[in-house]
Amino acid sequence: MTIGALGQATGVGAETIRYYERIELLPQPARTSGGYRVYRPEHVRRLNFIRRSRELGLSIDAVRELLSLASDRLRPCARVDRLVRDHIHDLDHKIEGLQKLRSALQRLADSCRGGGRVSECRILEALQEAEEALAGPDVECAEEDCAGRRASDKQPKPRRERRA
Amino acid sequence: MTIGALGQATGVGAETIRYYERIELLPQPARTSGGYRVYRPEHVRRLNFIRRSRELGLSIDAVRELLSLASDRLRPCARVDRLVRDHIHDLDHKIEGLQKLRSALQRLADSCRGGGRVSECRILEALQEAEEALAGPDVECAEEDCAGRRASDKQPKPRRERRA
DNA sequence: GCTAGACCTTGTAGCGACTACAGGGTCAAG
DNA sequence: CTTGACCCTGTAGTCGCTACAAGGTCTAGC
Structure with a gap:
């Protein structure tokens, strides 16, 4: 199946599929002589797995890890x-x-x-x-993970005060 | 005061302040002969306004609008x-x-x-x-606003089915 | 065989709101 | 005059796509 058919089958846009391939979340598929990507049923399964995980809000990195975990059937599933x-x-x-x-x-x-x-x-x-x-019971910084937005936290070295 | 002092006074990082200036959320300040930015109390007030609004999760565009609304004291505050x-x-x-x-x-x-x-x-x-x-009571696509992620929605034209 | 046109290809740039550098210049205390 | 904290500009990276441009491939139908 072509990239469009894979998209139809999984509900993921073609550009997103190419993006997943670029970041190595999906393996490179075979190609026709003309360069078209040719997908097989296991691609459908993998991409569905990815889509469902993403819909649950898991990050790409988390999905990557889940996929890698899932590939070893004997590993304990505690990490999952x-x-x-x-x-x-x-x-x-x-x-x-x-x-x-x-x-x-x-x-x-x-x-x-x-x-x-x-x-x-x-x-x-x-x-x-x-x-x-x-300031109710401590608001500040709720959007996203807020990675180190507080610049006032770091207090480097005591410097002379300029005309403040 | 310099950009660092403004940062200390408001809890906003220097790089973020320069970013705000670039996107014209903060007006360009005066400069020393050496090119340093020189801020005044009204910059502190404006930047504090911006920071508080951002902490409340308002978008930059919303903050921009609020600032513009706030500047005309006679306008009705219904829009705010x-x-x-x-x-x-x-x-x-x-x-x-x-x-x-x-x-x-x-x-x-x-x-x-x-x-x-x-x-x-x-x-x-x-x-x-x-x-x-x-699929509990209809999950799918809760993260952010999910702008048109469903590629399967658009169903363009009936085309021959390739080897699917 | 040929055409139409749906589909595919690569590459690049954009979104929001920053953050992080690199490579240099300025400033004031001592 | 040296030290080194601070500042400057410009560019690229973050996340997870999305959108475009310019071109090539594929097949149904004639």
Whole structure:
């Protein structure tokens, strides 16, 4: 089957399939004399595995690991279990963060009736003014994994203070 | 103050500040004769506004709009209110999607005790086998907004079927 | 055999919101 | 005048695709 047929069979776009091949998530298929990719049933199975894993929110690297684990049928499946449970934990953190965020925003929105002028808008005030205004139980940095976004954490060396 | 001092004052990294300047979220500051950026208190206020909005998960474009709205003190603040409420809705969708995902994964994890071998791992089976295995109440595609990932939706023209 | 046109090929650039370098220049304390 | 913390610009990388451009291949139907 061609790349289009594989796409139909799995619900994955052709460009995504080529992308998976480029990052070596899918093995290189055979080619016709004209250079067309020719896929076989095992490609369908592998790509379906990938799609389902991705739909569950697993990262490409996690999928890669799962595929490698799955290839050795005698290996204990504890690692598989671990991978999935870790991902559940990640999701829990993410969900919790978003819920905090949501209530902070809700508090913000509740403080504004929307009928006034910008000059007396509580939302804009809260964003402009002091830190505590909308700091519920510790919001900050809920979107994604937030890898080291806090530049203020690192405190390198005591330097003279410039005209601050 | 220099870019480093502004970073300290706001908790935003210097590289991010330069990035904000490049995308015109922060105005270009004055410069020393040597080319150093020189910031003033209004930059601190604006950058704090930006940081807080970002921490609440608002997109750069939303922040841009908020800043522009905030600059006209006589304008009605209905649009501000709308922007924030829309974002709350987005969050609701996101949270819901992640929760569905979580329960699908939990079901998966519950089916595996982690003590067996890969060959009898229910998790890997579920990822490999039929569609219904782990389709709880309609999972698919919860991460982010999932913009048109389903390639199988478009069904262009009836073409001859190749050797499929 | 030939044409039409659906399908395929490679390569590159873009998305959002940064982050991380490399290779150099500036600044102020001592 | 040296030291070295700090700053500059520019470019490339992150993640997981998606979209395009310019061209080549394939087969149904004539």
